[in-house]
Amino acid sequence: MPKISKNSEGVSKKEEILNAAIILFAEQGFSNTSITEVAKATNASTANIFYHFKTKEELFLAALQNVKEGIISHFDEYFKDREFENGLQMMEEIIAYYLYIAGAMEQWFLLLHSHYPYRLALVNEVCREHLEKTYNSLVEIFEKAVVKGKEDGSIADVDSRKTALVIFSMIEGVVRFKIYNLYDSGVLFAELIKSCNKILKYKE
Amino acid sequence: MPKISKNSEGVSKKEEILNAAIILFAEQGFSNTSITEVAKATNASTANIFYHFKTKEELFLAALQNVKEGIISHFDEYFKDREFENGLQMMEEIIAYYLYIAGAMEQWFLLLHSHYPYRLALVNEVCREHLEKTYNSLVEIFEKAVVKGKEDGSIADVDSRKTALVIFSMIEGVVRFKIYNLYDSGVLFAELIKSCNKILKYKE
DNA sequence: GATAAAACTGATTAGTCAGTCAGTGTTTAG
DNA sequence: CTAAACACTGACTGACTAATCAGTTTTATC
Secondary structure (H helix, E strand, O other): OOOOOOOOOOOOHHHHHHHHHHHHHHHHOOOOOOHHHHHHHHOOOHHHHHHHOOOHHHHHHHHHHHHHHHHHHHHHHHHOOOOOOOHHHHHHHHHHHHHHHHHHOHHHHHHHHOOHHHHHHOOOHHHHHHHHHHHHHHHHHHHHHHHHHHHHOOOOOOOHHHHHHHHHHHHHHHHHHHHOOOOOHHHHHHHHHHHHHHHHHOOO | OOOOOOOOOOOOHHHHHHHHHHHHHHHHOOOOOOHHHHHHHHOOOHHHHHHHOOOHHHHHHHHHHHHHHHHHHHHHHHHOOOOOOOHHHHHHHHHHHHHHHHHHOHHHHHHHHOOHHHHHHOOOHHHHHHHHHHHHHHHHHHHHHHHHHHHHOOOOOOOHHHHHHHHHHHHHHHHHHHHOOOOOHHHHHHHHHHHHHHHHHOOO
């Protein structure tokens, strides 16, 4: 009796397993998610998961890589054929898109906000590289807006990198409040943009 | 043969267990920390831990309560007999103290930044109350500075609560970068204060 | 120094965990 | 059509898990 794959097309069992793993690791954490759970969610045997991914840790690293690539490609897509009035306007739209993605792809940000990958990064180079690449790409996006704004005059003469980092950490703080159900980012959005404008428009 | 307690004075076995639990839960997470580990760290039997704390979850809740009380009492102590020039100055000193405490008592903030308590809060009222109380106390501190600054003229006519929330999320973002070893908060400190000043000194 | 309450332990249990392995079905390429 | 590579499974293992319990030791009180 041949088993017909649930996926009508394109999505292999391996991808199906990976996608389920991202959601489960994000929602429940690494230690609290068992391979059996991933297996149940995908109608696979645990042995099959270990056939595709050598260990549970490797499955997690694949999930992290997937998240990294997802975030980067989403932003690449967003910037494609998009023009911005000026740097300040660009920053505002980036923040709006960041908060949108953090809501739409909450699993990605839950995974990135969990403690496990940062502990793993201390002993695992691959993990460290995924995290570094992800964060560098994100900070770079903010930095680009600052540099552009300084050129077109919409942003004051501030330190591009440091200002980008502070704004990024402000957004990440709000994203954390949102995904941990502490405060709603919608309520804070207008205030966030206002604060961001002040940081960018004034030199001290 | 009477067993002499390791603690020369004051610290009971129960407290010893609780302190070890805070550190282990903070560093390794709830699921990845076993009662056996806590037992080994305190030279106690697992049965004794279950004698003092009915379940592993209750031990975690006690740890969270301890963190809550620790943070609140540290800030209470900090404000005791302390005068501030004005609201803006007060804010700067609060931020400095916040970052200091987040470094000195890193376990507390690691515990508060882990995902587990926020998941638990969805189904456990006690947990929810601990988290709410902790965050309300912290936001209130920032809000007090804004209110004071608006009174003495050092801070512009901004929305006190919302501005406090945005600044708080900015600080929490930086704290997260610090405790997850992403960026050093020392490098960002000066920039943080500058940005904060701009947010507070200008009305749009 | 007797008594009771509190603190503590060793041994155990039922269950879950990541990971293995020998073997079966399925796809693909010549 | 065949052979090899690939995808997949059921049954299993040894290590670990939270929690229990009957019984012992320590402490506090009179």
